[in-house]
Amino acid sequence: MGGKLFRNFSFFSATLSFFLLVGIFAILFTYAQESMHTFGFDFLYTEIWEPGEDDEGGIFGGYIPIMGTLMSTLIAMILATPLAMGIAIFLTEIAPGQIVKPFSIAIELLAAIPSIIYGMWGLFYFAPIVQLLFGGNGVGLLTAGIVLAIMVIPFMAAITRDSMNTTPDVLKESAYAIGATKFEVIKDVIMPYSKGGIIGSIILSLGRALGETMAVAFLIGSVMTVPKVITDPTTSIPVLLANNFAEAQDLEISSMYYLALILFVVSFTVIALAKFYFFGRKKH
Amino acid sequence: MANSELKKVMEVKDLFFTYPGAPEPTLKGNNLPIYENKITALIGPSGCGKSTLLRAMNRIHDLYPGLTYKGKIDLRNQETGKMENILDLKKENELINLRQRVGMIFQKPTPFPMSIYDNVAYGLKLQGIKNKGELDGLVEEALKGAAIWKETKDRLKDSAMGMSGGQQQRLCIARSVALKPEVLLFDEPTSALDPISTGAIEELISEIKKDITVAIVTHNMQQASRLSDFTTFMYLGDIIEFDETEKIFLNPSQKMTEDYITGRFG
Amino acid sequence: MNRLLLNKIVLILSTVSAFIGIGFLFWILITLTYKGLAGVHFETFTKDLVEGGIRNLLVGQFTMALMATLVAVPLGVLAGIYLREYGHGSKFASVIRTLSDVMTSAPSIVIGVFVFAILVDPFGGYNGWAGIVALAIMMLPIIIGTTDNMLALVPKELREAGIALGGSKHKIILQIVLQAAKVGVTTGILLSFARIIGETAPLLFTSANNQFFTMDLTGQFPSLTVSIYNLATYPDEASRNLAWAASFILTAIVLFINLTGRYFTRNKH
Ligand SMILES: Nc1ncnc2c1ncn2[C@@H]1O[C@H](COP(=O)(O)OP(=O)(O)O)[C@@H](O)[C@H]1O
Ligand SMILES: [Mg+2]
Numbered sequence: 001m002g003g004k005l006f007r008n009f010s011f012f013s014a015t016l017s018f019f020l021l022v023g024i025f026a027i028l029f030t031y032a033q034e035s036m037h038t039f040g041f042d043f044l045y046t047e048i049w050e051p052g053e054d055d056e057g058g059i060f061g062g063y064i065p066i067m068g069t070l071m072s073t074l075i076a077m078i079l080a081t082p083l084a085m086g087i088a089i090f091l092t093e094i095a096p097g098q099i100v101k102p103f104s105i106a107i108e109l110l111a112a113i114p115s116i117i118y119g120m121w122g123l124f125y126f127a128p129i130v131q132l133l134f135g136g137n138g139v140g141l142l143t144a145g146i147v148l149a150i151m152v153i154p155f156m157a158a159i160t161r162d163s164m165n166t167t168p169d170v171l172k173e174s175a176y177a178i179g180a181t182k183f184e185v186i187k188d189v190i191m192p193y194s195k196g197g198i199i200g201s202i203i204l205s206l207g208r209a210l211g212e213t214m215a216v217a218f219l220i221g222s223v224m225t226v227p228k229v230i231t232d233p234t235t236s237i238p239v240l241l242a243n244n245f246a247e248a249q250d251l252e253i254s255s256m257y258y259l260a261l262i263l264f265v266v267s268f269t270v271i272a273l274a275k276f277y278f279f280g281r282k283k284h
Numbered sequence: 285m286a287n288s289e290l291k292k293v294m295e296v297k298d299l300f301f302t303y304p305g306a307p308e309p310t311l312k313g314n315n316l317p318i319y320e321n322k323i324t325a326l327i328g329p330s331g332c333g334k335s336t337l338l339r340a341m342n343r344i345h346d347l348y349p350g351l352t353y354k355g356k357i358d359l360r361n362q363e364t365g366k367m368e369n370i371l372d373l374k375k376e377n378e379l380i381n382l383r384q385r386v387g388m389i390f391q392k393p394t395p396f397p398m399s400i401y402d403n404v405a406y407g408l409k410l411q412g413i414k415n416k417g418e419l420d421g422l423v424e425e426a427l428k429g430a431a432i433w434k435e436t437k438d439r440l441k442d443s444a445m446g447m448s449g450g451q452q453q454r455l456c457i458a459r460s461v462a463l464k465p466e467v468l469l470f471d472e473p474t475s476a477l478d479p480i481s482t483g484a485i486e487e488l489i490s491e492i493k494k495d496i497t498v499a500i501v502t503h504n505m506q507q508a509s510r511l512s513d514f515t516t517f518m519y520l521g522d523i524i525e526f527d528e529t530e531k532i533f534l535n536p537s538q539k540m541t542e543d544y545i546t547g548r549f550g
Numbered sequence: 551m552n553r554l555l556l557n558k559i560v561l562i563l564s565t566v567s568a569f570i571g572i573g574f575l576f577w578i579l580i581t582l583t584y585k586g587l588a589g590v591h592f593e594t595f596t597k598d599l600v601e602g603g604i605r606n607l608l609v610g611q612f613t614m615a616l617m618a619t620l621v622a623v624p625l626g627v628l629a630g631i632y633l634r635e636y637g638h639g640s641k642f643a644s645v646i647r648t649l650s651d652v653m654t655s656a657p658s659i660v661i662g663v664f665v666f667a668i669l670v671d672p673f674g675g676y677n678g679w680a681g682i683v684a685l686a687i688m689m690l691p692i693i694i695g696t697t698d699n700m701l702a703l704v705p706k707e708l709r710e711a712g713i714a715l716g717g718s719k720h721k722i723i724l725q726i727v728l729q730a731a732k733v734g735v736t737t738g739i740l741l742s743f744a745r746i747i748g749e750t751a752p753l754l755f756t757s758a759n760n761q762f763f764t765m766d767l768t769g770q771f772p773s774l775t776v777s778i779y780n781l782a783t784y785p786d787e788a789s790r791n792l793a794w795a796a797s798f799i800l801t802a803i804v805l806f807i808n809l810t811g812r813y814f815t816r817n818k819h
Contacts, residue, residue, distance in 0.1 A: 006720040010632035013625045014643070017650040017691055024656075024664045031667055086567025094561055095568070096349055103568060105812065110575045112741075112808045114748025116775055117797050120782045121578050124585075150574055157571065173344055174394040174456065178407035178463055179384035181376065181557035188406065192397040204655065211657025213751040214779065238659040238751065245663065246755040260663045264656070271655045276648055377554050410553070 021268075028261040034254035035060060043258060049224045051252055060255035062262065064224050068141065068236040069263070071227075072216060073209040075145025076152060080209075081202055083149075084156035089186055091157070092164040104161070111154035119218035122147035127219060136231025144220035144236070151215050156205040163197025164190050200278030207271040211263060213238035237263045293467055293497045294318035294341065294386075295367065297356040301340055304350030310336050312521040313355070318467065323489065323498040325512035325529065327505070329544065333521045334501040338469045341499065342386040343370060343379055359386065362466065384411065387460035391472045393452030395444035400436050403444045403455055407463045422462055430458030431488050450481025457488060461496070468492065470500040474507065486511055505545060509533045517541045579801075586798020589791035599761040599777060602788065604796050606763035610772030613765070614678060614757060615747045618685035623739055626690050627728075630697025630735075635723050647698065653691035658751040661687050665756045678771030681757025685746045692745065696738025700731040733814055740811035744804045750775035774800055 039046065039060065046061020087107065091100055126147055127138035134142060167190045175185045191198065221233020222243055237259045245256050295318065301311040310333050318324050318341075326334045339345050341357060358367035359382070370382055384407070396403050404423045413419055423440075427433040432454045444455055453473060460468055470489065474482040489498055489511060502508050508515055509529060516526040517538070525538045536542045543549055597603025629650070637643030661684050669680035704727050712722035728735070750773075757771040759780065764772065774796055781793035 003718050003720040006724075007632075007636055010628040010636065013629035014632040014637065014646050014694075016625060016629065017653055017694065018646055020687060020690070021649055021653060023668075024660065027664055027667045028660070083567045083570060086564040087571050089560075089564040090568035094564055103572065105809075106572050106575050108812075109805055109808060110571065110578075112744060112804055113578065113801060114750070114775065114804060116748070116750045116778055117578065117582065117801055120778065120793065120797055121581060123782065125577070125581055153571060153574075168392075168394075170390045170392060171394045171396070173347065174388065174390055175396065175406075176347060177342060177344055177383050177388035178460060179380045179410055180407075181380065181553055183557040183560040184410060184553070186560070188398070189396055195397075207655050211655075211659065213657070213659040217779070218782070238657060241659050241663060242751060242754055245666070246758075257663065257667075260660050264660045267655070267657050267660075268652060271652045272648070275651050376557070380554075 024264065025261075028257050028264060031257035032254055032261050034251055035258040038251060039255070039258075043255070044262075047226060049255075056250075058251055060252060062237075062255070062259050064226055065235050065237045065240045065259060066262065067226070068220060068234040069210060069238070071141055071234075072144045072148055072220060072236055073206060075142065075230075076148035076209045077202070077206055079146060079149035080153045080156055080205065084153045084160055084201075084205075085198075087153070087157035088160035088164055091161045093182060093186060093190070104158075107154045107157055111158060114214075115151060115212060116214040118147055118151050118215040122150075122215065123218040130231070134231050136229070137233070139219050139221040140231045140233045141220065141227050142230045144216045147215050147219050148209050148212060151212065152205040152209050155208060156201050159201035159204065160194075160198050163194040163201065166197070167193045196278045200274045203270060203274035203278065207267045207274065210267045210270065211238060213242050217242050290322070291320040291360075292317050292358075292367070293320045293360050294499075295356075295358045296337070296341070297358065299337070299340065299353065299355035299357060301336060301345070301354075302352045303336075304348065309354075310521050311340070314518075314521075314523045316516055316523055316526060318497060318499055319514065320497050321493055321495075322513040323493050323500060323511055324514045324516065325508040326499065326501045326516050326518060327503075327508050327544070328518035328524075329549065330503070332518045334518055335471050336521075337518070338388075338471050338499060338501055341370075341467070341469055342383050342388055343373070344383070344388060346379065359466075384463050385465055386467045386469065387463060387465040388469045389453070389456055389460060389471070389473045392476050393449055393456055395447070395452045395455055397445060398443070399441050400444045400447070400455060401440040404459050404462050407459060411463065426458040426462035427455075429461045429492070430454045431484065431491070432458060448481070450477050450484060453477060453481065453485060454488060457485070457492075461492065465496060467497045467499065470498065472501050472503060475503060482507075505533075505547075517544060519544075582794070582798050582801055585791075585794040586801075587795075589795030590798065594792075594795055598763045599772065602792060604774060604777070604792070604799070606760065606772040607774040607777050607796065608799070609763070609765075610678075610757075610760065611747060611774040613767075614681045614685055614753070614771065614773070615743060617682040617767075618689055618746060619739070619743055621682065621686040622689035622693055622742075626693025627697045627735065629690075629694045630701060631723055631728070633694070633698045634701040635719075635727065650691040650694045654695060656691075658688060658749055659754075662752040662754055662756055665752070670756060676756065676758035676770045678757050678767030678769070681753050681771055681773065682767070684752035684756045685749060688749060688752055689742050689746050692742035693739060696742070697731075697735055700734035700738065701727060703734065704730045737811045737815045740807055740814075744807035744811070747807070748775060748800060748804045750779055754779075 043062050045063050047063045048059045048061050050059050052058035091104060095103060127143050130143045131138040171189055172185050175189045216236055217239045220236055220239055222235050222239055223233045224235060227234045241256055241260060248256055296314050296316040299311055299314040300309045302309040314337060328334055345351055353371050356369045357371055359370050361368050373379055373382055396406060401423055404426050405419050408419055408422055424433060427436055432451060435451060447455060474485050492498065512529045515529040515532040517524045519540060525532065525536060525541045532541060533545060594603050595605055598606040633643045633647055665680050665684040669683055670676055708726055708730060709722060712726045753773050753776050757773055759776040760770045760772040778793050778796050781789040
């Protein structure tokens with residue numbers, strides 16, 4: 001009796017994440033209709049974002065924020081991947097036993113720091129350095145990309161480390177037993193053995209970077225212009241939403257729902273790919 | 285067997301070995317000769333230090349920091365014929381060289397996540413052999429030497445992970461044999477295999493000894509007596525007795541050895 | 551020898567990356583502490599935002615995060631129980647497991663947009679409840695994931711022993727299996743609480759912010775993180791200093807909860 005009720009309750013809770021997902025998609029899709037009908041797929045490569053007179057009509061295109069999102073993510077991934085791999089290698093293969101734990105904890109704490117802190121720290125301490133080294137006015141695509149990289153590194157490193165740790169010791173030992181160096185063992189045994197998990201961690205971090213709001217909001221410059229050089233300011237989907245969603249009306253807000261839908265679908269696909277394809281059945 | 289024919293390839297002398305953080309040594313003053321082109325079996329109850337001793341002989345232990353050796357492990361220099369203490373080796377390239385001269389086969393088969401061909405060619409490539417024709421020849425020779433050429437010659441590009449356990453173990457032997465080591469150390473190489481694969485591996489080891497000296501840890505008394513020329517019995521980190529296998533099994537000089545062999549403990 | 555040199559180089563580079571990572575942690579923590587402590591006074595905790603303090607913001611942020619926890623924990627734990635104990639192995643469970651896993655990394659700003667559409671727009675304005683729901687949606691999949699994983703660690707024999715004694719399934723789950731996984735699940739809850747207490751994006755246009763002390767969840771609700779975002783970009787020194795102070799306190803809270811969670815599991819394993 002109580003058993004049946006309990007089972008039903010837990011079943012209902014389990015279905016909730018499914019309904020949430022469907023609900024999010026349905027709501028975004030519905031509210032984006034006006035913009036989708038007006039602009040169709042042209043939305044993706046229209047560079048203009050201009051409300052009409054008296055808030056009537058206007059032209060809205062997602063090109064700038066979409067490119068800003070992709071470019072800042074790309075910069076972040078290019079910088080983060082080698083560093084995260086290095087950290088993971090250090091933690092699994094190089095660091096002596098007593099050091100592994102404190103380093104691991106430090107890396108995980110770095111991952112736990114709220115993204116708004118990265119944004120604010122980046123604005124006041126990192127942007128000036130980027131300005132000094134690369135010119136520009138401090139905020140822009142490059143700064144956003146770098147700070148985004150700093151943010152995803154610990155996340156990526158932690159998952160990569162966990163994957164690398166699954167390589168059995170005897171497998172490594174047998175490579176050493178035929179005369180391999182540590183680097184060769186890493187490259188030829190550990191990396192291939194944990195390939196799925198490593199690629200998965202990179203893609204998962206990419207998914208995170210795509211949707212990151214606060215770290216980027218402080219740093220990308222938040223202007224609706226196409227960057228000419230890498231240090232130029234621009235905007236990204238999450239940042240545009242964070243700053244302008246609340247005040248938008250009619251066709252403009254519908255265009256923002258359209259952008260949110262694009263972001264949601266893209267990051268869902270990327271993350272699902274990582275989880276399903278690369279981490280696959282390994283979980284249990 | 286006249287002892288005058290016997291030539292030592294390796295010799296463990298008064299070896300003490302302590303694991304990091306362990307309060308006392310796991311190996312307590314071991315002495316053991318390894319004779320050329322012979323098979324030496326290491327037997328003894330679980331935990332007595334067989335693997336520990338074997339893993340000292342190519343210093344695979346050194347992958348993990350904080351351990352201590354005392355004593356000597358001599359390995360004969362092929363060119364000069366002189367015995368040289370491998371515990372003196374410090375530099376990474378010296379250790380790499382040592383491990384190519386003294387190979388190791390583990391309890392569970394350890395194919396690398398690559399093709400059959402690449403598994404065997406791997407160590408050769410590390411040695412700097414790049415020529416495709418030369419590699420092909422050496423890979424074939426090694427696979428033949430490990431008696432799996434017939435089964436693998438049409439699927440060299442297939443992943444090694446798809447082979448049966450017995451095949452994988454022979455592939456690992458081929459991988460080591462390809463480097464033409466002087467000594468090959470086997471740590472219970474058949475304990476994860478079925479009887480038929482075990483038979484094939486045993487046959488292979490008997491074949492190999494023509495070219496390579498073998499030391500093998502085994503739990504299986506029959507295996508030790510069938511396969512080896514010399515046997516050493518270890519107990520609690522001590523070498524209790526070392527002698528020709530026949531002598532150890534028929535007429536051991538130590539009571540403890542006899543008790544172990546007849547199954548009274550262990 | 552070439553190989554050995556390459557080996558050295560890679561090992562050195564890896565070590566350097568690790569120290570760069572740690573370097574950033576210290577750099578961030580040190581600037582935060584330095585800038586933050588300078589702005590923290592006794593009044594910071596006793597005054598509200600209107601008067602240059604963060605009392606109402608702390609209370610508001612904790613209220614929303616705690617309420618979200620109250621919503622997400624029972625639902626998430628129940629869902630995790632379903633996935634591991636009832637639906638285990640079924641197609642349905644594995645689909646839900648994957649979806650909820652994916653939800654863990656869903657962009658938080660999109661969740662904000664979603665909640666805006668269902669709880670802000672139709673009800674005529676920002677409200678605390680919307681903030682709570684947004685945070686709960688963020689938290690739910692994390693709780694499902696940890697519960698699922700922690701229950702998976704409970705040995706099968708324990709369930710079998712329970713059944714052998716004649717217990718009914720739901721009693722065994724609640725009284726034995728969940729008890730055995732208690733530490734792990736609690737840690738998971740703590741860590742996910744630490745995660746949502748620092749969230750900004752889902753609150754921006756759900757709860758928005760409030761300068762005054764209020765416990766009325768039907769109106770704009772004070773938020774520490776949203777305030778940091780606003781204050782940091784104000785031009786005046788005082789606002790910025792308050793933003794640093796608030797950031798320092800927020801980070802200290804998040805890291806403290808995190809370390810506490812880790813400490814619990816440390817003892818366990
Ligand atoms: N990595 C290690 N660290 C500390 N002690 C170890 C380690 N490996 C093995 N030992 C200990 O050394 C002793 C000998 O182990 P081992 O050589 O593996 O025995 P055998 O191979 O004869 O079964 C055992 O008491 C074991 O507990
Ligand atoms: Mg052993």
